[in-house]
Structures are given as C-alpha cells and as structure tokens.
Amino acid sequence: MPELPEVEIVRQSLNKKITQKTIKKVIVRNRNLRIKIPLNFKKILENQKILNVERFSKYLILFLSGKNKLLIHLGMSGTIHLLENNKRNFFSNMSFYNSPILPYKHNHIEIFFDKFRLVYNDPRRFGFFEIIKDQKSLEKRFEKLGPEPFNSSFDINYIYENLKDKKKNIKNFLLDQNFISGIGNIYASEILYMSKINPAKEGRSINKTECKRIFKNSKLVLLNAIKRGGSSIRDFKDVLGNKGSFQNNFKVYQREGQKCKRIDCKGLIQKKNISNRSTFFCSFCQK
C-alpha cells in the first residue's frame, strides 16, 4: 500500500489525533512482524506521551516524552486505524485485506489512549515497529537512505552523478531507497511517464535534460498525490477512514492497453516486468 504520499497522509491524520496523548496500555497479539517485537516493548511505551508524529521516507516516527522514538513501517499491507475504546474491532475501514467475518484477524498491535486506540493491522507482516533509543540512533538508522525528492541535496547534479556510469535501469534507480527515498512501484512509473523516459533506460544514457525532468517530476508527482490524499488502489484510507483519490489521476499505473493520456500521442500503455515488479509506460512518448 504505502509509498511516501500515503505514509504522509497517515502521519498528518495520526499527528492530529495522538499528539499530547498518553499511552495507557499496549497489547501485542503477534510479535512476529518483519522485525520481532522485543519483550520490553510494552514497558517502554506505556505511560509515554506522544510529542509529535513525523515521517522520513516511508517511515513514521513517533516522538515520545522520554528519549525513545517509535519507528513504524507499514510494509506492503500494514494499516493504522483509530478506533474508539468502546467499539469492537469490527472490520476496519482501513484494512482492505481484513475479512468482515473475522474481526480480529491480523490486528497485531493495539496502542490504547484515554478514549481511543491505535490498531495496527498487517496481513503480510512485512511492516514493523522498532524502538529507537535516541536522536543519534535515529540518524544512524537512516544514514544509508538517500534524500527524499524534497530534500535540498537531491538536485540535478546529484542525479546525474549517480546515474552517469551505471548500467542499472532508471526504474530500479527510482526504487532504490539508497539513491532516493520515498518512491515505490506506483510513483516510479508515474514519474517516468511525466519525464518522458523509458523505464528500462540505463542510467548512463540519461542526459542532464532528463535528469532535470526527473528532479522536477519526482517532487510534482508526490506532492500532487499528497494533495489528493494518496492513492487508494485497493482500499487505502487515512486513520479516520477517508479515502485518497490520486488513483483517478494515474497516467500509466494499472492502465495497460489504454490510450496514452498525452495529447497527440497515439500510444497504448504497456505493462512490463522489471526486476519482477510490474512497470507501466507508453513506448511512444517515453524514449
């Protein structure tokens, strides 16, 4: 589900609801997420106040009143849902994998506040919760990640210098979190369409003009997606149940066989596997 825009939407709605709230109780139903939940997890979190909810790339960062920070990654199928404490966990409006018949399925972690609780649901368990000890460890945790498209160190020169002698295709570059962080499989296709670059094109054959388009469009596409509440291609919603609408603005993603949206282009959108991930593009206007 979540790339940078979706995580940002979750961050915004979560931040509004839980800032300055104190954690009263934590329930861990399944410790076996991508990273195993440590035994002292509850103890660390209980009685902590949430100071702020931030985000880097696809990671949520909950700043706690002690020095600890809680890092949350949603993986492929993780969702966060806020539920009033007097309500049962009936199928959540956030969890597209959740069956209405099995209300508690995959609700691995619950964090209780006074009047409501945060429910973490994740069928595939590729997501994780991680306790980070202090600010220094947080910086260390992210040190290998590349800049976000909005970061000032992500400029045309940075792109060009990284691509110039590489055989790796540009689609894989955009998915490489150590080069640029926050872009996932949907937005990689969308950014390359906007930039008129074929996703299979090798890094070394991308010129400065094309770097400039990547620079511009990676910001533009992500910002537009955030503006529209993210992409709800299955059933993504924010923590209060509001759907995003950027899926209605997809130019290529999941549009195989349909007409290219560029005026005067007669191309049809193609689907191609690149490193086992489906990739959508127009072979007419993406060169």
Added chain:
DNA sequence: AAGAGGCCCTGATAGC
C-alpha cells in the same frame, strides 16, 4: 562492486 534475484507472508483473483 554493482546489480539481479530470492525471500519474508497472506489474500484476492483468474483460469482450468
């Protein structure tokens, strides 16, 4: 050392 591929896991859907 760069880059491709496998793997972690469950569920929805398509095809027979």
Added chain:
DNA sequence: TGCTATCAGGGCCTCT
C-alpha cells in the same frame, strides 16, 4: 466447487 498459479503499494540478504 475446488484446485493451482500469479500477483500485490517493500526492503533486506545473498550470490555472482
């Protein structure tokens, strides 16, 4: 109806 195969928004590890 029921089986199997394929695919899904991520990221880490291993192998060449």
